[in-house]
Amino acid sequence: MKGIFNFIIKPKETRYNNTKKIGDKELIVNTEISEFQNISKEGVVIGLPSQLKTDIKVGDEVIIHHNVFRRWYDVRGIEKNSRSWFNEDTYIVSPDQIYAYKKNNKWKPVDNCCFVKPIKATNTIAVNEKEKPLTGIIKYINKELQNIGLKINDIIGFTPNSEFEFVIDTTQLYKIKTEDISIKYEYQGNEEEYNPSWA
Known part of the structure; x- marks a missing residue:
């Protein structure tokens, strides 16, 4: 899968970083989906834009905007995905939502x-x-x-x-x-x- 002007990204692990491992137990620290602090900001590139020259390659880890993986509730209380959502493991991300990428085990800002x-x-x-x-x-x-x-x-x-x-x-x-x-x-x-x- 390729984007024309956008990157295709999947979460590095999950959409939310709202659990902590304590001993052999896992503790959920936040159950509120709309709080940006617990949204994962790490992804992995699975598709590149065909019309954009970039140093980022497929497989690179990226630091992204917190709204990419975010879920939220509309005015009727219905749960929605962000505008980047394509399916649960695929997100269409504009270049200005990527802030850094990992190359040779080093982070490089964009x-x-x-x-x-x-x-x-x-x-x-x-x-x-x-x-x-x-x-x-x-x-x-x-x-x-x-x-x-x-x-x-x-x-x-x-x-x-x-x-x-x-x-x-x-x-x-x-x-x-x-x-x-x-x-x-x-x-x-x-x-x-x-x-x-x-x-």
Whole structure:
């Protein structure tokens, strides 16, 4: 199966990541289908667009938008699938819904996306603050950022509400667009990466 302008993708495992293994038991942590936090954002490419040049190949793992595998309820309470749904294991995904792909065991961001890891908060006044706001360490970088001199492990600042949370290989990361990066900080020596226990 091939798309003309779209990718054909299947879930890496399931549509939802709403279970945790505790010992030999499996615990369901969320039964609400419309909550985006527990929707799987990992897929595997099973078909390429025939009219689009891409480095992504059949079999590559991809990080995608949370609405691709999402189910939801309409105004009448009837359960619906996303517009990407073709059948239970096949989804038609537009290129702008793919944020990264895995090649040779390394994640590569697509187009103007990069992924940053949050920094542990050092502010002693805000007790409940776990992360330093609007700041992160570049973990997966795109060519556009490399061309302006940024590199992996640089500390950057980004604009409010521009970050989208993903868990990639058990690490919490934020997807940021190139145009939302506002500053490059110099290391102060006290920066520490933050990864919550649930990731």
